Amino acid sequence: MNQHRKPRKHGAFTQRAVSVGLFAAGAAGIATAVPAQAATGVPQHTAVATDQTFSRADFHHHTEARDSFTVRQFGTVAAATVRNQANAVGLGCTADDHCRSVALSFQIVTMAGEHTRLTALNRGDAVNNHCDGCQTLAGAYQFVVSTPHPLTLDRATARHLDDIHRRLDALTRSTLPATELKKQADALAAEVNTVLQSAVAKAPQGADRPTVTLHRHLDGWPAH
Incomplete structure (x- = not known):
């Protein structure tokens, strides 16, 4: 079978990106370290966070499933670029000897500032290449927490997020x-979103209202 790209408008797995209040788009990337002062509240000119999860299943290794769950706390920034990507590939299997490839990436970013310039990019891509009967699923979930003043997630919130991370692994x-x-x-x-909404409800108030924005992009093959 020739290489298959996922249909964008039909199917049980394929979902268009969902964004509330921010722009979501596709971008590739390799994990980038958070600036050393990111969690201190010291103003940063530009903050960058890039996270990516990749899985590949083929006739040598029929099943691969990977996930990531990252929390980036930037403090006060003038500008930020945040990217999150999940890629799942199925290669060279057959309907009688099928493959399964799963990649899930959860990215949580907190930042503060009254007029922060934000570029948020989020993408999930699943591809089958000469892979009849294979299953691929890629899901990218990006949560952007924006507050007027720096927000540090408390221990209870961190424990709850750790628990969700363990369940995502399972x-x-x-x-x-x-x-x-x-x-x-x-x-x-949805549970992550609820936890973060509860956290920002206790955040210091300012001219701008604290917000939690979810970007979601899922993709998969077969499409039905």
């Missing part, structure tokens, strides 16, 4: 059908 390693896996990943993302 979900990624599971043998659930991809459609059910996607549903449960969405449920975990």
Whole structure:
């Protein structure tokens, strides 16, 4: 079978990016370290966070499932670029000897400032290449927390996020059908959103209202 790119408008796995209040787009990247002063509240000119999860299943290694769950606390910044990407590839398997490739990436970024210039990019891509009957699923979830004054997530919030991370690890390693896996990943993302909304409700107020923005992009093959 020739290389397949996922359909964008149909299918159980393929979902268009969802953004509330910010622009979400695709971007590749390799993990980038957070600036040393990111969590101190000391103003930074520009902050950058890039996270990526990649999985590849093929006729040598029929199943691969990977996930990441990162929390970046920037403090006060004048500008920020945040990128998150999940890529899943199935290569060279058959319907009788199929492959399964799963990549899930959760990125949480907190930043502060009254007029922060933000570029947020989020993308999930799943590709089957000569891979009849294979399952691929890529899911990218990006949470951008914006507050007027620096917000440090407290211990209770951190513990809750750690628990969600453990459950994401277990979900990624599971043998659930991809459609059910996607549903449960969405449920975990909704839980992260609730935890962060609770955190910003206690944040110091300013001229701008504290917000939590979720960018979500899922992609998969087969499309039905």
